[in-house]
Amino acid sequence: MLSRTADHLYWMARYMERAENTARMLDVNYQTALLPQSADMAEQGWRGLLSISELTHAFHKKYDKVSADNVMDFMVRDVANPSSIVACLRAARENARAVRGALTTEVWETQNQTWLEFNRLLAGPAFRKDPSALFEWVKFRSHLSRGVTVGTMLQDEALHFLRIGTFLERADNTARLLDVKFHALTSGEFYGMQQTQTMNGMRQTQMIARDQPEFDFYHWSAILRSVSGFEVYRKVYRNVIRPEKVAELLILRADMPRSLAACICEVVNNLHHVANEQSGETLRRAGRLHADLQYARIDEILATGLHAFLTQFLDRVGDVGYGISRDFLVPVAA
Template identity: 70%
Template sequence: MLSRTADHLFWMSRYMERAENTARMLNVSYETSLLPQSAATAQAGWEGLLSISELLPSYLALHGQVTPQGVMDFMVRDGDNPSSIIACLRAARENARAVRGTLTTEVWETQNQTWLEVNRLLRTGQFERDPGQFFEWVKFRSHLSRGVTVGTMLMDEALHFMRLGTFLERADNTARLVDVKFHGRKAHEYFGTPLTPGSTDTAQEYDFYHWSAILRSVSGFEVYRKVYRDVIKPERVAELLILRADMPRSLHASLNEVLANLRLVSSDASSETLRHAGKLRADLAYGRIDEILATGLHAFLTQFLERVNALGGRISREFLLPQKV
């Protein structure tokens, strides 16, 4: 496969996944903002959302002050913000158009229809009328795109590069979400303390809904109940989103997929890229949440993000950039 074709497929999937992840983060922030809370807590929540994508300086340069409406507009409809939903869907569609001949008709039509429809929704004010419904629509279109891709594409290198893009992006985003939400709420103060909705303590009751919203942002609330069959505890939320291989959006599950697809496109079993991916996955496969918390969750996730970004760079250099002859 030509490196430029692989590059377009890789980034098409990354941008589609990024649009979904942005919608998930906005939805959890929007729902959390409806809870009774102080103005400072609400402000910290919206600032944390921008920090996840490292966009706080860019936002402040444009808007000066963090407001819920300003953040929503910046992260949804601002075409100059590369991480906004509209920019991600546009980039996904443009990458798909560049390799139209490699995609099945169903995959292309799904990407194209998503782009046309999101413009109609924003133009007609659908987003302002019901932000939650709009975010659910973005998630649905991402699910549809992924399902159509797996269901109609030949299981060759094209599909493997698309899956690589999807799960690298997912690993990056889940790590950012966990880091900002735990770091921002000083989760270490609550480790070992069960959080229940029936608590008479207002702060603890808020925290129950805070962690519940985080779980729902990664479609993990029902999964948590099924796996742990207990009240929500922050350390278990961290374990579910970092180490559980059977949780679809966890770091471990994402790296399993990255490594599996990397093996399928790598012609050299001793590839340094493959070795780095395997080493990163091994740390998750054999890690324990108590050890991670003891050494520092923030430090662990910061290092993980650095390693994932370095892995993405290695994949680009080895597979996606034209090789010098």
């Protein structure tokens, strides 16, 4: 496959996934902001959302105040913000148009219709009237795009590059979400760390709440819902929502579709299918990251520091992404 074609397919998938992830985070933040809380706490939620996407500086260059309306305008309809939903859907559609011949009719029509319909929705009162409905629509269109891709495309290199882009973007986003939200909710003001000794003599690290407000349950639920993990958590753990179990589910559970372990597993599997003579080092690094997640334990991660672990994970994912670009895609100009 031509590197330019692979590049467009890879970034088409990444931008579509990024649009969905942005919609998920905005929806959860919007719902959480409706809970009884101080104005400062509500503002911190919106600041955290900007921090996840590393857009705090860009936001403040355009807006003086962090508010729900300003952040949603910036993250949904600002074409100058490359991470906004409108910019991501436009980029996904343009990348799809560039490789129209490599896609099935159903895949192209889904991408094109999503872009056209989203602009129609933004032009009307739908966004202001019910933001959650718009975010649900974006998520549905992303699900549809993935389903049509898997259901209609030949399982060749084109599909593998689409899958690599999807899961690399998803891993990056899940790690950023966990890092920012856990830092905000597990600050020393709310939680302490306690080590307990199990019957086999091993020490286990546990987060202990300190005078947690009653609505804290809803914040942890919101994190799970942002990755469609609330029902999964209930099925797997069958107990109250505990921070260390949320971290375990979203980092180490390979059967959780949006966990770091599941995403990196998909990246490695698809990389194997497109491997070439110069991609050995990239495949080795991706495989090493997969192995580290496969054999990690959540108590060890928490004991050494979740923030440090996630920061290192993001660096390694970025390194794998750079390797993929170098080995398969159009070289980025220095």
